[in-house]
Amino acid sequence: MEDRGGARPARAAPAPAGSTTPAPVLETNRLQLQTHAPSGRRMVNEYIIEDEIGHGVHGRVRLARHAETGERVAVKIVPREERRKLGERSAGPLAPLAPVTDEKVLREIAILKKCQHPNVVQLKEVIDDPQSRKIFLILEYMARGEVHWKDDAGRPTLTVEETRRIIRDVVLGLEFLHHQGIVHRDIKPANLLWDEDYNVKISDFGVSHLSSVSTENDEAALAKTAGSPAFFAPELCLCGQGKKGWPINKAIDVWALGVTLYCLLFGHPPFMADTEYALFNVIPFEDYALPATMGADAIAVGPRAPRFGPHAVPEQDASPLPTSREARLVRDLLDRLLEKNPNKRITLKEVRHHPWIVANLDDADHWLQQTDPTQMPSVHVSREEVHGALTGLPRLRNQLKQLRRRLTETFSGPRRAPSITSDESGATSPSSTSSKQSLVRLLRGGSALGRATTLPSRPKMPARSQSETQPVGRTASSGSLWLAPGMDDARAGAVAPGARAAMPNALASASLPPTPGAQPSAVMYAPRLERLRLDVDDAAQDWSEDDDLDEDLESRSSGSRRSDADGTGECAANDTP
Numbered sequence: 001m002e003d004r005g006g007a008r009p010a011r012a013a014p015a016p017a018g019s020t021t022p023a024p025v026l027e028t029n030r031l032q033l034q035t036h037a038p039s040g041r042r043m044v045n046e047y048i049i050e051d052e053i054g055h056g057v058h059g060r061v062r063l064a065r066h067a068e069t070g071e072r073v074a075v076k077i078v079p080r081e082e083r084r085k086l087g088e089r090s091a092g093p094l095a096p097l098a099p100v101t102d103e104k105v106l107r108e109i110a111i112l113k114k115c116q117h118p119n120v121v122q123l124k125e126v127i128d129d130p131q132s133r134k135i136f137l138i139l140e141y142m143a144r145g146e147v148h149w150k151d152d153a154g155r156p157t158l159t160v161e162e163t164r165r166i167i168r169d170v171v172l173g174l175e176f177l178h179h180q181g182i183v184h185r186d187i188k189p190a191n192l193l194w195d196e197d198y199n200v201k202i203s204d205f206g207v208s209h210l211s212s213v214s215t216e217n218d219e220a221a222l223a224k225t226a227g228s229p230a231f232f233a234p235e236l237c238l239c240g241q242g243k244k245g246w247p248i249n250k251a252i253d254v255w256a257l258g259v260t261l262y263c264l265l266f267g268h269p270p271f272m273a274d275t276e277y278a279l280f281n282v283i284p285f286e287d288y289a290l291p292a293t294m295g296a297d298a299i300a301v302g303p304r305a306p307r308f309g310p311h312a313v314p315e316q317d318a319s320p321l322p323t324s325r326e327a328r329l330v331r332d333l334l335d336r337l338l339e340k341n342p343n344k345r346i347t348l349k350e351v352r353h354h355p356w357i358v359a360n361l362d363d364a365d366h367w368l369q370q371t372d373p374t375q376m377p378s379v380h381v382s383r384e385e386v387h388g389a390l391t392g393l394p395r396l397r398n399q400l401k402q403l404r405r406r407l408t409e410t411f412s413g414p415r416r417a418p419s420i421t422s423d424e425s426g427a428t429s430p431s432s433t434s435s436k437q438s439l440v441r442l443l444r445g446g447s448a449l450g451r452a453t454t455l456p457s458r459p460k461m462p463a464r465s466q467s468e469t470q471p472v473g474r475t476a477s478s479g480s481l482w483l484a485p486g487m488d489d490a491r492a493g494a495v496a497p498g499a500r501a502a503m504p505n506a507l508a509s510a511s512l513p514p515t516p517g518a519q520p521s522a523v524m525y526a527p528r529l530e531r532l533r534l535d536v537d538d539a540a541q542d543w544s545e546d547d548d549l550d551e552d553l554e555s556r557s558s559g560s561r562r563s564d565a566d567g568t569g570e571c572a573a574n575d576t577p
């Protein structure tokens with residue numbers, strides 16, 4: 001793996017916001033684990049799993065490579081929680097546990113799907129197999145990892161110009177998020193990742209807030225302390241002490257941006273204390289000090305003692321500050337970002353226009369125009385989309401209900417039974433066994449039903465093995481109009497014309513209007529209809545009741561299970577990464 005830190009060479013000009021065509025986020029409902037024969041590494045669907053990059057509260061992040069295209073991605077492996085299923089409480093402690101996806105993870109996925117911006121880490125695919133205990137988030141790989149901003153001695157490692165570029169990128173990403181109604185809530189250097197070309201992107205939406213999906217009012221949700229205390233805004237600290245007053249809104253991210261700017265310039269945060277409690281009393285009430293110089297290039301900016309609070313130095317006693325334009329501008333920006341009162345704090349739009357931010361740009365006006373988030377389409381994520389962010393059993397049950405209703409309507413609704421006709425290939429209705437297989441396949445394909453004709457074109461994916469009896473179901477969501485699973489149940493139940501080709505013959509022909517002149521035998525037909533209904537019930541049973549699906553998954557995919565040393569949860573026969 002290449003160097004993920006170190007010196008930062010000049011980089012290519014970043015793509016302006018909104019200039020890239022958003023790639024659709026793939027939703028894959030089927031996990032296939034196998035061994036990549038040439039390397040002996042494990043594969044998760046098309047991705048060859050390589051080294052661990054890091055891990056957070058929710059799981060590990062592994063580097064991976066697409067087997068066909070060679071593209072590198074980061075795979076965030078998130079375990080589901082195991083919980084007792086509803087309705088099985090009475091069965092006692094021995095009742096099997098069901099994998100449940102953490103609400104936070106669902107929210108992170110829903111938010112990431114919405115965020116297609118050059119300065120936000122891009123989600124490419126979600127592999128969510130209801131049979132697996134893990135969810136796999138395929139993210140754009142940020143080759144140079146976290147932004148490195150201080151050395152072991154706590155000195156800044158970035159020059160002032162490098163800091164400006166980083167902050168510029170963060171401002172664009174953050175302004176875009178706010179424009180989408182998302183408050184990140186954990187802006188700090190550790191959540192800023194560098195790509196190969198040293199473009200900075202915002203990552204980690206684990207505690208982010210999206211007002212359109214929140215079940216409580218925005219302020220109450222935002223007031224819950226989340227993130228890192230050193231980056232907490234004064235209004236959050238006061239609220240934590242039970243003192244209300246200032247509103248809690250997206251301005252908390254602007255404050256955290258100010259703390260981040262300070263960290264990058266000076267190698268330490270502006271407010272420090274021995275305990276979290278003490279820190280909560282410093283942040284709202286004390287001014288910050290300025291060191292003598294900023295950046296690795298040690299540009300004069302101070303020193304300046306706090307102007308208010310217990311350590312304040314009266315103005316007449318303070319020594320004059322350096323007057324370079326750079327120093328004046330950066331001090332002005334810091335003061336306005338680290339304004340205690342959120343009502344008076346600078347807005348992100350003002351930050352983007354601030355002379356320190358636009359300094360040294362070839363054409364500041366053009367850049368400002370290109371990076372205006374109000375010129376980008378706004379997308380809406382509903383509460384349903386968060387819960388439908390993944391393929392869950394509730395959605396599957398819904399689809400089954402829809403399918404059953406359709407079958408019932410089709411077969412027993414009309415007085416005249418539909419014709420049993422041959423399809424284009426000359427095949428007639430399938431036998432009950434094959435219809436069951438087809439039906440199960442259809443159901444396991446999940447959202448393929450009714451979606452096939454609505455999908456935008458997708459990136460080329462490698463062909464799957466023909467022997468695979470349960471194909472990976474895929475859907476894609478378009479750049480700004482989301483067709484998130486579960487979002488539109490009516491659509492899931494409707495059979496689009498193009499989707500018929502993928503349906504079992506009996507279902508396809510049954511959903512077509514009766515063929516004139518055909519003479520079906522009601523007597524011959526009735527048992528078949530009954531059989532199909534039973535098949536639907538069987539399939540529902542398979543998917544909602546079977547708790548030992550992980551074993552099934554393993555045996556299907558890779559043979560014997562070994563350890564979970566790689567964090568993927570499921571192991572291929574060859575266990576060596």
Ligand SMILES: Nc1ncnc2c1ncn2[C@@H]1O[C@H](COP(=O)(O)OP(=O)(O)OP(=O)(O)O)[C@@H](O)[C@H]1O
Nearest residue numbers: 053054055056057058061074139140141142204206
């Ligand atoms: N897309 C990515 N490309 C490269 N490295 C990444 C990527 N995403 C995460 N990482 C690395 O993996 C580490 C863990 O990331 P992750 O988001 O899981 O943890 P975290 O920041 O602690 O978040 P959480 O609190 O949600 O667990 C990060 O510190 C980062 O260095």
